[in-house]
Amino acid sequence: MTNHDDAAAVRPLTLAWVGRHLNAGERIVRTEALHGGITAEMRRLTIGTPDGDTRDLVLRTFVDVEHAEDSLNREADALTLLAETGVPAPGLVAFDPTAAHCEHPSLLMTHLPGRTVLDDEGLETRVPLLARQLVAIHALRPAERPRKYVTLTTADTVVTPKGADAAAWAAAIDVIRKPPPPYEGRFLHRDFHPGNVLFDVPPRNPAGARIAGVVDWVSTSWGPADLDVAHCSTDLALLHGPAWGLRFAEAYEEAGGVPAAAASERLYWRVRSGLAFSEEVRLVSQPWREAGRTELTTRAVEERLDAYVTALMDTLG
Known part of the structure; x- marks a missing residue:
């Protein structure tokens, strides 16, 4: 597994927890810190599949954030609801709001295509x-x-x-x-x-x-x-x-x-x-x-x- 930068490193307990929610034969091959957020650590995890292809997931981690449990429960509920609508939102994979398995409260979700655009043009x-x-x-x-x-x-x-x-x-x-x-x-x-x-x-x-x-x-x-x-x-x-x-x-x-x-x-x-x-x-x-x-x-x-x-x-x- 390779890290794009030091901030991308996933902590050991969290890494093991993510692994338990992958499909058989899959493994994390790369992690990358996603920037722009204020309250959470965000990482893109590139998952290698048995057929040699890859897919991406996103890991949200709250470190020393008040009300993390409530926030992650609300996001999990929202993603579950949105899966049955036309609103393009990530799919929920797993969440650990009380850090029972991870070092910190965490949520794993699918990665969406596209990018944020903050320019004046367009x-x-x-x-x-x-x-x-x-x-x-x-x-x-x-x-x-x-x-x-x-x-x-x-x-x-x-x-x-x-x-x-x-x-x-x-x-x-x-x-x-x-x-x-x-x-x-x-x-x-x-x-x-x-x-x-x-x-x-x-x-x-x-x-x-x-x-x-x-x-x-x-x-x-x-x-x-x-x-x-x-x-x-x-x-x-x-x-x-x-x-x-x-x-x-x-x-x-x-x-x-x-x-x-x-x-x-x-x-x-x-x-x-x-x-x-x-x-x-x-x-x-x-x-x-x-x-x-x-x-x-x-x-x-x-x-x-x-x-x-x-x-x-x-x-x-």
């Missing part, structure tokens, strides 16, 4: 695809609902960026001091954004892009559709500019999605998501720079966040 094509995919996710009606959504940001934890529009941010913070508006519950991915969507993009035809998979289902929840829309909108605003955050919300409606009827209700969720990003700008922007978007410094992302929050208050406030 965005006009990808945004409607993202919107249609999210509408399809929200249309799912599981027999057993996942846990209710969780939001951690409060008016007192918001970090106003240096040089931000003080009046706009003060008004935005006042918005989330109010109780959440009523909503019709939907099945949520809860971390839907370009970094968790795999695209198949023809080399000479960016307009022919299609979604090959949606990954990272550990935060699956039940709650307002606007919460997923708001999260992806903020991500797009920071990656590509505030206008794209506003555009995604429009694309979601064009795709048949049903957001809150009142502008004040839509504003609540979109502002809440924007303000949540204020607490972790450095954390979310680092993987983007590692993926090649080196211009997205912490300061540059803060400026885009300020512009987006201001635009929300101007548009919906």
